[in-house]
């Protein structure tokens with residue numbers, strides 16, 4: 001799994017280019033199988049989750065390959081080879097996003113249930129509610145979701161009890177080729193939803209309202225495809241570097257990003273007394289005075305993103321005073337607290353709440369990443385701790401960050417991979 005060594009205590013300064021969004025790329029790769037003709041996706045991050053998804057769609061019969069380090073050429077499948085193989089699916093929860101496109105294009109789907117993951121059970125009841133609402137027959141057989149449609153899917157009105165990102169994406173993709181209109185109510189509003197809708201429309205779909213609570217999709221007979229489409233920048237990678245700048249007391253400018261997508265984090269960092277200067281596709285974070293403790297509640301977009309909660313916990317652990325984090329999205333997303341406490345943090349976790357008492361400093365230690373964003377949080381902690389920190393299970397970090405060590409080194413960090 002690899003280990004990362006960091007020598008902390010250095011304010012990081014300079015500029016860093018943000019890569020394409022992991023979570024948009026994964027959804028777009030699934031959507032690509034809906035099309036008849038070749039797709040080119042630009043600004044795709046070369047990260048392990050994307051590489052696994054490429055393997056999965058190629059196992060289904062697509063032909064996806066890198067044209068250059070950030071551009072993917074995808075020839076959609078003409079027919080389905082087979083179901084998505086479990087040894088790949090178990091690595092990637094987002095493989096459940098193949099259900100909608102497979103049912104819509106081919107009338108059948110077999111996707112091994114990826115099962116829970118560290119941060120939560122990750123149920124799929126809302127995915128099933130939407131897809132069966134469109135006429136799919138779904139069953140669980142030997143740990144796989146098996147789906148079929150007697151005929152073409154039929155548009156329906158679907159209310160999501162929770163604005164699930166994945167369920168919104170699966171239903172949106174399925175509805176593109178359904179007969180008639182689909183309404184998704186209480187839909188997720190994340191920027192990745194909007195990017196997926198823009199991609200589907202570029203391929204010939206009719207999706208309206210993405211980014212609001214209600215998404216309307218008028219089904220069409222097929223998606224032409226044959227488009228070149230740039231993936232949006234990764235707002236969570238951007239947010240991670242914003243926290244690195246504030247936590248190390250540095251001064252970092254992000255390039256190739258969308259300030260509006262990180263607005264919830266910018267607001268909280270300003271509340272903590274960091275300076276945020278926004279450009280058109282840049283954002284600068286610097287610190288000109290002591291940071292203050294703050295409280296965070298994670299919420300669906302445009303609330304504070306759950307994927308930034310662990311990184312904030314690391315930063316707040318050395319800010320004087322008491323900070324309170326409430327995690328409203330996943331039931332088990334405070335695991336990094338135990339590792340931070342091994343570095344001297346004072347954190348008390350009670351259910352969905354974590355109370356952080358700021359300490360003067362963290363001490364470098366041997367720690368382990370338990371999931372992607374916990375790994376990112378340990379990177380933040382290692383950068384601010386005194387002495388050397390060794391992070392094992394570094395492969396978790398490679399799932400969602402491209403060239404993270406190189407980017408941090410370019411900002412002055414002393415960081416290496418063992």
Ligand code: EPZ
Pocket residue numbers: 022023024026094120121122123124125126127128162163164165166167188306307329330331372373400
């Ligand atoms: C997406 O996961 C992201 N992953 C996650 O990012 C992100 O944390 C999450 O959205 C929330 O923003 C990808 O896009 C690949 P959800 P997803 O469905 O779609 C409950 C990262 O680190 N729920 O919005 O799985 C669920 O249990 C990853 O980049 C149901 O109850 O998230 C959870 O409590 C981690 N029933 C809540 O909704 C369902 O059918 C949010 O889940 C589906 C979800």
